[in-house]
Amino acid sequence: MSELRRHAIDLDDFSAAEIEEILETAESMREVLGREIKQVPVLRGKTVVNMFFEESTRTRISFELAARALSANVVAFTARGSSVEKGESLVDTVRTLQALGADIIVMRHSQSGAPYLVARHFRGSLINAGDGRHAHPTQALLDLYTMRSRLGQIRDLNVVIVGDVLHSRVVRSNLWGLTRLGARVTLCGPPTLIGPAAFWTATWPTIRIVHELDPLLPEADVVMALRLQKERMQSGLLPALREYTRVYGLTAERLARLPKHAIVMHPGPMNEGIEIFPEVATASPAAIEEQVTNGVAVRMALLYRMAG
Ligand code: CP
Numbered sequence: 001m002s003e004l005r006r007h008a009i010d011l012d013d014f015s016a017a018e019i020e021e022i023l024e025t026a027e028s029m030r031e032v033l034g035r036e037i038k039q040v041p042v043l044r045g046k047t048v049v050n051m052f053f054e055e056s057t058r059t060r061i062s063f064e065l066a067a068r069a070l071s072a073n074v075v076a077f078t079a080r081g082s083s084v085e086k087g088e089s090l091v092d093t094v095r096t097l098q099a100l101g102a103d104i105i106v107m108r109h110s111q112s113g114a115p116y117l118v119a120r121h122f123r124g125s126l127i128n129a130g131d132g133r134h135a136h137p138t139q140a141l142l143d144l145y146t147m148r149s150r151l152g153q154i155r156d157l158n159v160v161i162v163g164d165v166l167h168s169r170v171v172r173s174n175l176w177g178l179t180r181l182g183a184r185v186t187l188c189g190p191p192t193l194i195g196p197a198a199f200w201t202a203t204w205p206t207i208r209i210v211h212e213l214d215p216l217l218p219e220a221d222v223v224m225a226l227r228l229q230k231e232r233m234q235s236g237l238l239p240a241l242r243e244y245t246r247v248y249g250l251t252a253e254r255l256a257r258l259p260k261h262a263i264v265m266h267p268g269p270m271n272e273g274i275e276i277f278p279e280v281a282t283a284s285p286a287a288i289e290e291q292v293t294n295g296v297a298v299r300m301a302l303l304y305r306m307a308g
Contacts, residue, residue: 005306007126009115010135011176019177023145025301026294032069033297042304043072049102051077051093052129053084053109058268058292059129059138063106066299070307075102090114091121098122104306107131112169125306133167139267140173142298144181146291147222150263155182160216162188162248163226163275166195170226170267175204188213189226189248192237213248217257224265225250225275241274250276255283263287 011019032040048067052060060076067074077097079085084093090109097105104125107115112132119126130136148154159178165171165187178185186208187194194200197209210216217223228244238244250264258264264276264286272278281288 005125005302007115007119008137008302008306009119009126009128011137011140011173011180014137014176014180016180016182019141019144019181022141022298022301022305023148025304026141026145026297029066029069029297029300029304030294032300038069039071040069041071042307043067043070043104045073046103046307047073047075047101048104048106048303049075049077049097050129051097051105051107053079053107053114054130056108056129058295059108059136062292062295063127063129063138063299065296066303067104067106069296069300070303072104072303090117094118094122098124104303127302127306130169133169133172135173136169136267137173138295138299138302139170140177141302142291142295143170143174143224143265143267144177145294145298146265146287147183147263149294150287150290151221151261154178157183157221158186158219159183159222159224160186160188160213160220161224161226162213162250164193164228165189165226166193167229168226174224175200175207179204179206184208186210186216188216190238190244214254214257217254218259220258220262222263222265223250223258224267225270226267227269228271228275230271245274249274250280252277252279252283255280255285258285265291268292 050060050063064074102124106127106129108129109131112134114131115126115128128135128137161171188210200207262285266276266288270276
């Protein structure tokens, strides 16, 4: 096995080879999850703490299932009901969890960059389960795994990511993974939800920024819709939801313009009827449930790599 990984905060420090290796390991983990007894002793005796300071369904539960399938002791920590409510700091909270024997912390936090602070104060391993608008590396890994499993490879795939790009941590981690594995990526959305093109191309020079979705559809292999964060409406970034849906919403008509082999993805949670319609989310090109299912195997693969 190649070098162990201590922390997973974003995909920026993952090489293409390491990502490929995790996706391969996820295949084996999927086989484990298909067995009658879905458990292997990789993390026996280790304690994984799921530390969530922000709401989550998919990420929190799939990390819990993944750690249990690897035989870890799993502890769920939520800020609500903890001493955080009495004013305990993030660093003191982590030191406390360390003193209680945490080996791996899986952390979600609303502040971009919070995992870097925690990693400096924790002797174990840290996995970022989403921080502010900065990064969501395991979502990107499960997205890559899903694309590869549906379409055979990532290299040269034409991937269109549409929606509230500016505020999305999913986009940023996907850009690292997709460009490293050789996909061609187009970001699409209204200018107010993308920002200046140079903001993106300074870091990822090969990507395209486009404001019209319809011309992209006939050439797309993957269309990934992002959650429209309705709170952006209040800050004046969108004039009207209905107008957004008319131009960027994934409707049955737009689905019909995709090539036969193309897939539709969404990291969830979805605003049905806004960025994606229910009949699209459940149609056969949609891989949205597979993304959720694959999240367990992919997170097992990452935990395995960090187990030491
Ligand atoms: N995609 C995602 O992170 O979903 P949750 O917020 O439900 O974990």
